Amino acid sequence: MLSLDALFCDVDDFCPVFEPQWHQELLSSCKRYRHRSRSLSLSEVMTILIAFHQSHYRNFKHFYLLMVRHYWQKAFPKAVSYQRFVAWMPSSLVPLCAYLCDCYGDCTGISFIDATSIKVCHNRRIAQHRVFNGHAARGKTSVGWFFGFKLHLVINDRGELLHVQITPGNIDDRKPVVELLRNLFGKVFGDKGYVSQALAQHLKEEHDVMLIAKPRRNMENHLMLWQDTFIARKRALIETVIDQLKNISQIEHSRHRSPANFCVNLLCGLIAYCHQPKKPSLQLN
Structure with a gap:
């Protein structure tokens, strides 16, 4: 598995730039929302989702309960329950789309x-x-x-x-x-x-x-x-x-x-591949 610190730093550098622009583009609505603060930031949620696709785990529930809540307890001291985290996953769909575009090559x-x-x-x-x-x-x-x-x-x-x-x-x-x-x-x-x-x-x-x-x-x-x-x-x-x-x-x-969590899973898998240090190449140089 790749470095968790390097992944989090890259995601955390992206989120402060993206979030203000994202909220400006949202359509206005007459409904009032509470916008309650969460114990995990958007960058932490995205990091956990991407890190799952860099691990050897095949089941996200086992990854979250064993890896995040146990071994990464110091890295994520305010980690919520598995059910609450799954409920938060769809809210990261749009930021993941934008972050994937930022990970594209030349x-x-x-x-x-x-x-x-x-x-x-x-x-x-x-x-x-x-x-x-x-x-x-x-x-x-x-x-x-x-x-x-x-x-x-x-x-x-x-x-x-x-x-x-x-x-x-x-x-x-x-x-x-x-x-x-x-x-x-x-x-x-x-x-x-x-x-x-x-x-x-x-x-x-x-x-x-x-x-x-x-x-x-x-x-x-x-x-x-x-x-x-x-x-x-x-x-x-x-x-x-x-x-x-x-x-x-x-x-x-x-x-x-x-469907929303399907898109989140697909985007995180693509982003995890973009962060691979060694990718298959033709080595034309």
């Missing part, structure tokens, strides 16, 4: 794009599932059918996240590409699911981004620069990143009880 001109499934239940329990009713959808990947969401992500050659987006499972992989690559430049490599001449032409003309997708079996091969051919063969880099997100950062499980 575009280097060589990027990789891919999508992966985020299952929320077993296929046999789709008809009985109620938590994500109206949000999740059936989708299909190269592995098979699933029920849940799709996580679309873009990384650079150093394995750093550049942009992510989540959609229902039945959305085409090419639909969010324009939004994902809006602020990038250079060449972006993807699999055959991103083959689209119209999309590639639009990205080239409007955003100066060259989308290079692996051709399908029934398509004619086109000549490519040897540099592009070499980098295209390294597209397994993003598969490695996805594997670490699912197996180390634990962004996928089927025990969610609310």
